[in-house]
Amino acid sequence: MDIRLVNLTKIFADKQAEVRAVDDFDVHIPSGKLIGLLGPSGCGKSTTLYMIAGLLQPTEGQIFFGDDDVTNLPPEERGIGLVFQNYALYPHMTVRQNIMFPLENLNVPKKEALERAQKMADLVGIGDLMNRKPKQLSGGQQQRVAIARALVKEPRVLLLDEPLSNLDARLRLQTREEIKRIQRETGITTIFVTHDQEEAMSISDEIIVMDRGEEQQIGKPQDVYNNPNNEFVAKFLGTPPIAIFNGQIKDGNVLIGDEVIGQVSGLKDQQVNIGIRPEGYVVKNDGALTLDVKIVEHIGRDISLVVYNENVVNKTFRAIVDSDINVKEGQLIKADVKPNKCYIFEKETGKRLL
Ligand SMILES: Nc1ncnc2c1ncn2[C@@H]1O[C@H](COP(=O)(O)OP(=O)(O)O)[C@@H](O)[C@H]1O
Numbered sequence: 430m431d432i433r434l435v436n437l438t439k440i441f442a443d444k445q446a447e448v449r450a451v452d453d454f455d456v457h458i459p460s461g462k463l464i465g466l467l468g469p470s471g472c473g474k475s476t477t478l479y480m481i482a483g484l485l486q487p488t489e490g491q492i493f494f495g496d497d498d499v500t501n502l503p504p505e506e507r508g509i510g511l512v513f514q515n516y517a518l519y520p521h522m523t524v525r526q527n528i529m530f531p532l533e534n535l536n537v538p539k540k541e542a543l544e545r546a547q548k549m550a551d552l553v554g555i556g557d558l559m560n561r562k563p564k565q566l567s568g569g570q571q572q573r574v575a576i577a578r579a580l581v582k583e584p585r586v587l588l589l590d591e592p593l594s595n596l597d598a599r600l601r602l603q604t605r606e607e608i609k610r611i612q613r614e615t616g617i618t619t620i621f622v623t624h625d626q627e628e629a630m631s632i633s634d635e636i637i638v639m640d641r642g643e644e645q646q647i648g649k650p651q652d653v654y655n656n657p658n659n660e661f662v663a664k665f666l667g668t669p670p671i672a673i674f675n676g677q678i679k680d681g682n683v684l685i686g687d688e689v690i691g692q693v694s695g696l697k698d699q700q701v702n703i704g705i706r707p708e709g710y711v712v713k714n715d716g717a718l719t720l721d722v723k724i725v726e727h728i729g730r731d732i733s734l735v736v737y738n739e740n741v742v743n744k745t746f747r748a749i750v751d752s753d754i755n756v757k758e759g760q761l762i763k764a765d766v767k768p769n770k771c772y773i774f775e776k777e778t779g780k781r782l783l
Pocket residue numbers: 441442448449450468469470471472473474475476477
């Protein structure tokens with residue numbers, strides 16, 4: 430089931446102020462995929478998800494599931510399964526009763542409900558815990574119960590709002606792989622909300638990057654990483670993060686300070702922001718950029734450097750270079766910039782120029 434959001438807008442208004450939590454969102458979510466809805470806290474992810482779920486009414490715009498306009502349908506008629514960050518299980522019920530609960534309202538016969546609950550529990554890997562109460566389970570197991578409960582109605586769409594945020598690091602990794610597997614096995618169109626770029630990049634077929642209520646970019650994680658639309662997207666994706674240099678375009682040259690790091694055509698002379706990914710440096714004696722190495726960390730195959738450069742917005746940044754390079758703390762080294770790891774942004778708007 431594909432999903433289309435058409436000019437979707439949510440304005441929260443009270444006497445003092447108006448918040449455009451979701452602003453003119455226009456996206457197509459392809460059928461059968463796992464889509465990561467990614468952005469910083471407060472950017473409108475949950476609001477978007479709850480409008481798709483029917484828990485919040487949009488101020489403007491429409492929501493389609495396939496050809497069905499579901500904008501005015503109540504949640505229970507949309508065919509969605511919803512999972513929250515805090516599991517929201519019924520504490521006095523067993524795992525089995527929790528998973529079966531949605532089927533009671535649908536008057537599914539007891540025998541069939543038991544079978545469907547067991548099937549879903551097996552799918553999410555908790556089939557042998559059916560008689561336990563939620564407090565007898567780990568966080569990861571509780572979240573699996575919540576996912577089984579969301580899936581037992583055989584929804585058209587699965588909506589997950591930061592489902593891993595309450596789990597510790599190891600369980601978070603394990604559970605996210607499980608969610609990916611479950612999504613693959615069921616083929617259910619899934620929207621996975623997270624503020625964690627690494628989580629979104631690793632789990633999603635496509636990501637939608639959001640900021641301040643607006644869609645910034647949609648695409649395959651690697652494509653968005655390699656080809657960001659703007660400075661916000663470039664900065665939001667990637668660890669270590671991209672370094673942003675104050676630079677300029679002058680007579681077709683790209684300059685950082687006095688150093689020419691490349692050539693461009695078709696851009697007028699102007700001040701720009703230049704983004705360089707940490708893996709974007711080639712250390713060589715006649716390199717264009719001077720890097721003042723403060724810290725050297727050997728991380729297996731690579732070396733991670735903390736580097737000072739006065740033209741970097743944050744003054745220091747991280748560069749990842751090959752481990753066969755001989756570099757010491759306190760040393761000045763020269764490096765060229767890989768063109769495909771370097772982006773030029775308009776100073777005022779952050780729009781990508783090149
Ligand atoms: N019920 C509400 N009333 C007023 N403002 C709200 C309400 N819910 C969310 N907001 C505001 O809308 C914006 C988006 O919130 P939300 O969708 O929860 O962000 P996210 O899930 O990305 O962290 C925030 O500025 C938030 O404060």
